[in-house]
Amino acid sequence: MIAQSFQYESPRTIGDAVSMLDKYGEEAKILSGGHSLIPMMKLRFASPEYLIDINGIPGLSYIKEENGVVKIGALTREADLEHADYLRQHFPIFKDVTKLIADPQVRNMGTIGGNLAHGDAANDHPAVMLALRATVVATGPGGERTIPIDEFFFGFYQTALQHNEILTSIEFPVPPQGSGSAYHKLERKVGDYATAGVAVQLTLDVNGVCTHAGIGLTNVNATPLRAERSEKALLGKPVTEASIAEAARYASEDCNPSSDLRGSEEYKRAMVAVLVKRMINKAIERAR
Amino acid sequence: MNKTIVVTVNGTSHTLDVEPRLLLVHMIRELLNLTGTHIGCDTSSCGACTILLDGKSVKSCTILAVQANGRSVSTIEGVSPEGEFNSLQEGFKENHGLHCGFCTPGMIMRSTELLANNPNPTEDEIRWGISGNLCRCTGYNNIVKAIQYASAKNRGVEPASTEPQFV
Numbered sequence: 214m215i216a217q218s219f220q221y222e223s224p225r226t227i228g229d230a231v232s233m234l235d236k237y238g239e240e241a242k243i244l245s246g247g248h249s250l251i252p253m254m255k256l257r258f259a260s261p262e263y264l265i266d267i268n269g270i271p272g273l274s275y276i277k278e279e280n281g282v283v284k285i286g287a288l289t290r291e292a293d294l295e296h297a298d299y300l301r302q303h304f305p306i307f308k309d310v311t312k313l314i315a316d317p318q319v320r321n322m323g324t325i326g327g328n329l330a331h332g333d334a335a336n337d338h339p340a341v342m343l344a345l346r347a348t349v350v351a352t353g354p355g356g357e358r359t360i361p362i363d364e365f366f367f368g369f370y371q372t373a374l375q376h377n378e379i380l381t382s383i384e385f386p387v388p389p390q391g392s393g394s395a396y397h398k399l400e401r402k403v404g405d406y407a408t409a410g411v412a413v414q415l416t417l418d419v420n421g422v423c424t425h426a427g428i429g430l431t432n433v434n435a436t437p438l439r440a441e442r443s444e445k446a447l448l449g450k451p452v453t454e455a456s457i458a459e460a461a462r463y464a465s466e467d468c469n470p471s472s473d474l475r476g477s478e479e480y481k482r483a484m485v486a487v488l489v490k491r492m493i494n495k496a497i498e499r500a501r
Numbered sequence: 502m503n504k505t506i507v508v509t510v511n512g513t514s515h516t517l518d519v520e521p522r523l524l525l526v527h528m529i530r531e532l533l534n535l536t537g538t539h540i541g542c543d544t545s546s547c548g549a550c551t552i553l554l555d556g557k558s559v560k561s562c563t564i565l566a567v568q569a570n571g572r573s574v575s576t577i578e579g580v581s582p583e584g585e586f587n588s589l590q591e592g593f594k595e596n597h598g599l600h601c602g603f604c605t606p607g608m609i610m611r612s613t614e615l616l617a618n619n620p621n622p623t624e625d626e627i628r629w630g631i632s633g634n635l636c637r638c639t640g641y642n643n644i645v646k647a648i649q650y651a652s653a654k655n656r657g658v659e660p661a662s663t664e665p666q667f668v
Contacts, residue, residue, distance in 0.1 A: 215524075216522045218522055219521055221565070244568075248563055251563050252545055252563060254522075255524075266567070292557075315545075316633025317614075317629075317630060317632065317633050318558050319545060319563075319633065322560075322564070403632040404546065404632060404633065
């Protein structure tokens, strides 16, 4: 399959990339890992007139912790996230999620920035970022701006990014002691998109009371979904079987899955409940 | 508007004039006549197009030739000198790791990075490690054995016997 013709640019600085986006307008798309965009272009579902390849821009691939905030550069490959010692040690949710994204070859190219900026509710990082209460950092002609993750996803392939902005990093606060997080997605076969996916982060204080809870859902809504009622069901009290069951039930009620080849609506709702329960338990285990 | 790119393929530098939309797999197969790299699904699922780009295994059907500008590509044709087998090729031969052979170049290129990163993988790590490569013929078990064979050979250890086991 062959994409429609386009003009190709490979800027060496973010400034140049942003200028190009500004100049070419809506007809330009960013090429990052390319493993969502290029397949769409080959199928002619997308035919941008200009492709702006940002892979040659240095300084966009990093994982660091600064002043209690973890910062990940947009060009960080999924494979790097999967194998990073720092993340394995402190945020095993990244191993959980990356090992379920596609396959090893795709992970060598796919980037976390692209995974988020593509605006696809079927991608896995959005739910994780909801659970971690992350902030997107975008760079445009006016410089950098921050977008809280809850204000980032608007709909099918639509995010808060303006056409002349590039997602340059994602950051989230280091959670307090007593925190744990976990992600799992149910899939028909290895490498598939989620039938349903659930990310959970929670914090338990010294008395076992849940002081923070973040729960994000993958591919069961038009946009990545925060399970707000589920979070509230856990907060302010010790986590019990009853509160977990309540959280699971609320999530299955509040999501909006579509019946498709991955399962019926009823099945997906049921699986959301199962995964919410399992991921809460896993997060608690890791919090200890 | 064509672009001029310089790509090193199996150690040889090539200067090529390409359309930006030319896929890396088409550059390899049609401009360079290296047809060992195969197009199976053309949708990034099957891995038959797997090559190494600067040592990383990637699906060349989902990469543009222009993205390889200034970089090095390794294909199946380059894994061993003419007339010889490397340990992976020997492993696939000795363990009957192929029937039709269509997935095999991709399997070998992927396994090359797998073993480079993890010289002594467990069976589970091998199976997860080749999860991006589909085989319609073998049922994967002999492919896993082939990779274990190569891992042993690379480490200077006697590989498991390739005699059939009757249970």
